Structure formats: structure tokens, C-alpha cells
Amino acid sequence: MLSDLKTDSELSVNAWPCVLEHPTEPCPGEEKSILHRAAGCCRKLYCANGHTFQAKHFSRRAHCAVCTDRVGGLGCQVYKCTRCKLLVHKKCHQLVTIQCGQHSLPSETTMPVDPSSMASDPAQPLIPRNLSTHAALEQVDEEHEAGNTAESGKASPGFGLQDFDLLSMIGRGSYGKxxxxxxxxxxxxxxxxxxxKELVNTDRIRTEKCILEQASNCPFLVGVHFCFQTESRLFFVLDYVNGGDLLFHMQRQRILHEQHARFYSAEIGLAFNYLHQRGILYRNLKQDNLLLDSEGHIKLTDYCICKEGLQPGDTTSTLCGTPNYLAPEIIRGEDYGFAVDWWTLGVMMYEMMVGESPFHLVESSDNPDQNSNHNLLQVILERKIHIPRCLSVEATSVLKSFLNRDPKERLGCCPQRGFADVQEHGFFQNVDWHRMERKQVAPPFKPNLSGGFGLDNFDPQFTNEPVRLTPVDSDIVRKIDGYEFEGFEYIDCLTMCEEEWV
Known part of the structure; x- marks a missing residue:
């Protein structure tokens, strides 16, 4: 036993000269460029012949300093020296003979260049003949990257900022506009x-992009047409839904007729069912995430806190969402599943038909603590939900069924029945679900589109702002590691076909 302990202690070797105070912080004197922001830890370094290599992903044209073949390509991993920026294949990094800091390769590794053959290929960058092979390749590669990542130019083959006219601001969130x-x-x-880029979690961005691509096939979800990037920003080019959001219209109407609430909640239910069938938990329902198209149909947007990859019966435990819409099981710290989406639909339907939240707090200047989020969460867990007598029996029943604090008894949460229970509830008995799914049911309200581009349906506090992208600190841009966003670019094939017919 003692010998085993001794062996274990001998094998305990720190990779760094000292113990890290925090996984996301470097050791004293260590470069911050090796921090992997997406994983929240330090990336591994590979040392060979004085070089300190990092694993990266490149989609640009570059060449290996050892075998002179091209490195990179979408999703392909290469090694790059943190000091001299030398690029090599992963398989070649142990074969590097050039010392770190030198700018020329040994003569036996020099790649012959035929200027005439290269000139015939316009996509191939010309290599200056008066430079050594490695130095020339490095220079051409840097120029190519600079051209691709300019703030006003294309970030990759496809679309870039210069392909669009910026007309107006229509919304703003925590991480962008x-x-x-x-x-x-x-x-x-x-x-x-x-x-x-400096504000986002790369894993969350990839999840949002993946869901946006799937959402393009559902008529009640906002989908994506193009994605591209610059040095400092990511761009999603989405459906323009010009009827405004439900919050904007509710502020004017305050209360909706039951028929209107039935129509909107049926379309929301179809959107939820589409997402749940694909293992996606939405958990972000609120009035400003419900958009109305030009005809008055609902479209859900904003998938930034969605969870994907869930199978029936699977659960997650992340505490996230809008406080007023949080399901009791989330507040209690329990594992939860698709049932939380049906709870949020119950809260939304209550707001539509009653004009206020079922957990509305009366503000009190005498007791500021009464207005805190903590008190709101206690109300969600404990207060008896009051349903006005003016609502129909069916409306009262569906609200009670959706706002059941026990997720196992909640409407829409039966493992065997699921969405079928929602469709067959008395509140939806007159809904033709097949026609509803095909958007063949006339909406009860059609937004006013008399203004230019439909901007009358958006809050003036946004549309009156100047249309511009705020400057980004160049020091921050230099610290952004581009490989974290490799493969972000996307073009929807159907959209491209439609554009080519124009």
C-alpha cells in the first residue's frame, strides 16, 4: 500500500510552474492568449524545437512549414506557434527543424513556384519571388486574413456587411442589437x-445557430438565412417579421378576447411541439419574443437560452429564464424538462386574457423588499392563482391545467400523450389543427403596415436611434481568438435559390 502511494505521488506533476488560482486565469507571467474562453480553461501547449504550438482551426489558405501542403480547411486542426506564428500540420509539428524566430526554411523543404501556373488560377494567391518560401507564404496568408476580416468587408466566401443596406434599428438585447x-x-x-464576440459564450452561440437552422422549416419560428462574421462581431441574418412583437400590441390593447388568445396560444403550442420533437427546450417565452408577421401569425424568436439534445424523459438543471415566467421546479432547484415550456404558455395566456401576470406584485414604497425578485419567486411557489370569474369555464380550466405546480400533472406533460392532451382540451375544441399548422386559419388581428417597412409596429425608442455599429476597442479585438468561431458562416440553400431567381 505504501509503495502504491509513493507511485501515485511520483506521478502527480503540475503542468504549470505553480498552482492556478482559478481555471480561467493564467499563471504569473503566462500569456493570456492561451486561455480557451469557450471551455473556461487553459489550452494545452505543444513544444517542439523551441516552438510553443497551440491547436487552432483555420479556414483560410496557408501552408505547412514542414511538408508545404496546405493546412486548414473548415473544421481542420493545425498547430500555430504562439511566438513566431509558424503553421504546421498536427502530424508534422514534431518534425520541425527550423528554430523559433527564424524566417526561412532549409533548402530541401523549399517549395518550387511556377508563376505562370499560379497566374492561371485567380483563386490562388501569388507568392512574391523575392522572399523566402515561408516568409512569403506567411505574408500572403496575413494579407488574405486581413482582407477577409476587415470590419466592412466579407468575413468569408458568401455574404458580408457590404452586401446589405442598414435601414433602421428595430431591437436591442443584452449582447447586441x-x-x-x-x-x-x-x-x-x-x-x-x-x-x-467579446460578450458571448461560444457554446451558446453554436446552439442558437443550430436551432435557427432547424427553425427555418417551421412557420411559427424565426429562421436564419445567412451567418457571417468580422473580427469583432457575429451576424445572423434572420426573417424580418414586420408586425412587431406582442408586447408592443398588448401595451395598446391590454386585454385580448379569448378567441384571440386561443389563436395565439395554439400557434405557440405548435411551435413548442416542433421544438420538443427535435429535443429542443425553449424556456424563453415572453411577450417581446412573440412576433406577428404581416398577416398576424405568431413567430417565436430568440433561442439564446434554449437547450438541445433532450430526449423524452430527459431533464436539465440550469437556472435561467425570465423571473416572472420561471416554473416552480426551476425555482426549487429541481431537474426539469419540457414541462417548463407549458408552464410559460400558461403564464402567457393569463397575461393575454387578464391583462396582468398571475403573480403580479403591488409595488410598495414602504417595503422595498416586497418588490424584490426573491419575493416574486416566493409568490410563484406559494400564492394561490386567482382567475377572474369573467373568464369562461374552458379558459379557467386550461389556465389551471397549464399552471399546475406539479410538472407531472401539468397539461401537455403526459409522457404518452404530450401535445395531444393540449389539442384535445376543451379550450381548443373548435381549433382545426391541420389548417392551423398550415397557416390556413385567418388571424384575428392584422398589424397595420401603412408605415415605411412596417416600422410603425416597433418601439420608437429603437427606431429613432441612429443606425450604426458601435466602435470596438482594438485591444479587445486582438485578444479574441478567431478559431473559436471557425465554421460560423452559413448560407441557406433555399434562400440562395430564391435570390438567384431575382
Missing amino acids: VLLVQLKKSDHLYAMKTVK
């Missing part, structure tokens, strides 16, 4: 969501 844009070559209108 939403602009109304027009594609120059076709005059089609889109909503462009811009996000600063």
Missing part, C-alpha cells in the same frame, strides 16, 4: 442580429 437591413442585389428585407 437587431437591425432592419436590405440585401442590395434583390431588395429583400431581413432582420440582422449583431453580437459582439
Whole structure:
């Protein structure tokens, strides 16, 4: 036993000269460029012949300093020296003979260049003949990268900022803003969501992009047409839904007729069912995430806190969402599943038909603590939900069924029945679900689109703002490791076919 303990202690070797105070912080004197922001830890370094290599992903044209073949390509991993920026294949990094800091390769590894053959390929960058092979390749590669990542230029083959006219601001969130844009070559209108790279979690961005791609096939979800990036920002080019959000219309109408609430909640239910069938938990329902299209149909947007990859019966435990819409099981710290989405639909339907939240707090200046989020969460857990007598029996029943604090008894949460229980509830008995799913049921309200581009349906506090992208600190941009966002670019094939017919 003692010998085993001794062996274990001999094998305990720290990778760094001292113990890290925190996984996301470097050791004293260590470069911060090796921090992997997406994983929240330090990336591994690989040392060979004086070089300190990091694993990276490149989609640009570059060449290995050892075998001279191209490195990179979408999703392909290469090694790059943190000091001299030498690029090599992962398989070649142990074969490097050039010392770190030198700018020329040994003569036996020099790649012959035929200027005439290269000139015949316009996509191939010319290598200056008066430079050594490695130095020339490095220079061409840097120039190519600079051209691709300019703030006003294309970030990759496809679309870039220069392909769009920025018309108006239509929304703002915690991490970016939403602009109304027009594609120059076709005059089609889109909503462009811009996000600063320095503020985002890369795993969450990839999840949102994946869900946006799937959402394009559902008529009640906002989908994506293009994605591109610059040095400092990510851009999602989305459906432009010009009827405004439900919050904007509720502020004017305050209370909706039961028929209106039935129509909207049925379309929301269809959107939830589409997401749940694909293992996606939405958990972000609120009035400003419900958009109305030009005809008055609902479209859900904002998938930034969605959870994907859930199978029936699977659960998660992350505490997230809008406080007023949090399901009791989330507040209690329990594992939860798709049932939380049906709870949020119950809260939304109550707001539509009653005009206020079922957990509305009366503000009191004498007792500020009464207005805190903590008190709100206690109310969600404990207060008896009051349903006005003016509502019909069916409306009262569906609200009680959705707002059941026991997720196992909640409407829509039966493992065997699921959405079928929602469809067969008395409140929805007159809904033709097949026609509803095909958007063949006339909406009860059609937004006013008399203003230019439909901007009358958006809050003036956004539309009156100047249309511009705020400057980004160049020091912050230099610290952003581009490989974390490799493969972000996306073009929807159906959209491209439509654009080519214009």
C-alpha cells in the first residue's frame, strides 16, 4: 500500500510552474492568449524545437512549414506557434527543424513556384519571388486574413456587411442589437442580429445557430438565412417579421378576447411541439419574443437560452429564464424538462386574457423588499392563482391545467400523450389543427403596415436611434481568438435559390 502511494505521488506533476488560482486565469507571467474562453480553461501547449504550438482551426489558405501542403480547411486542426506564428500540420509539428524566430526554411523543404501556373488560377494567391518560401507564404496568408476580416468587408466566401443596406434599428438585447437591413442585389428585407464576440459564450452561440437552422422549416419560428462574421462581431441574418412583437400590441390593447388568445396560444403550442420533437427546450417565452408577421401569425424568436439534445424523459438543471415566467421546479432547484415550456404558455395566456401576470406584485414604497425578485419567486411557489370569474369555464380550466405546480400533472406533460392532451382540451375544441399548422386559419388581428417597412409596429425608442455599429476597442479585438468561431458562416440553400431567381 505504501509503495502504491509513493507511485501515485511520483506521478502527480503540475503542468504549470505553480498552482492556478482559478481555471480561467493564467499563471504569473503566462500569456493570456492561451486561455480557451469557450471551455473556461487553459489550452494545452505543444513544444517542439523551441516552438510553443497551440491547436487552432483555420479556414483560410496557408501552408505547412514542414511538408508545404496546405493546412486548414473548415473544421481542420493545425498547430500555430504562439511566438513566431509558424503553421504546421498536427502530424508534422514534431518534425520541425527550423528554430523559433527564424524566417526561412532549409533548402530541401523549399517549395518550387511556377508563376505562370499560379497566374492561371485567380483563386490562388501569388507568392512574391523575392522572399523566402515561408516568409512569403506567411505574408500572403496575413494579407488574405486581413482582407477577409476587415470590419466592412466579407468575413468569408458568401455574404458580408457590404452586401446589405442598414435601414433602421428595430431591437436591442443584452449582447447586441437587431437591425432592419436590405440585401442590395434583390431588395429583400431581413432582420440582422449583431453580437459582439467579446460578450458571448461560444457554446451558446453554436446552439442558437443550430436551432435557427432547424427553425427555418417551421412557420411559427424565426429562421436564419445567412451567418457571417468580422473580427469583432457575429451576424445572423434572420426573417424580418414586420408586425412587431406582442408586447408592443398588448401595451395598446391590454386585454385580448379569448378567441384571440386561443389563436395565439395554439400557434405557440405548435411551435413548442416542433421544438420538443427535435429535443429542443425553449424556456424563453415572453411577450417581446412573440412576433406577428404581416398577416398576424405568431413567430417565436430568440433561442439564446434554449437547450438541445433532450430526449423524452430527459431533464436539465440550469437556472435561467425570465423571473416572472420561471416554473416552480426551476425555482426549487429541481431537474426539469419540457414541462417548463407549458408552464410559460400558461403564464402567457393569463397575461393575454387578464391583462396582468398571475403573480403580479403591488409595488410598495414602504417595503422595498416586497418588490424584490426573491419575493416574486416566493409568490410563484406559494400564492394561490386567482382567475377572474369573467373568464369562461374552458379558459379557467386550461389556465389551471397549464399552471399546475406539479410538472407531472401539468397539461401537455403526459409522457404518452404530450401535445395531444393540449389539442384535445376543451379550450381548443373548435381549433382545426391541420389548417392551423398550415397557416390556413385567418388571424384575428392584422398589424397595420401603412408605415415605411412596417416600422410603425416597433418601439420608437429603437427606431429613432441612429443606425450604426458601435466602435470596438482594438485591444479587445486582438485578444479574441478567431478559431473559436471557425465554421460560423452559413448560407441557406433555399434562400440562395430564391435570390438567384431575382
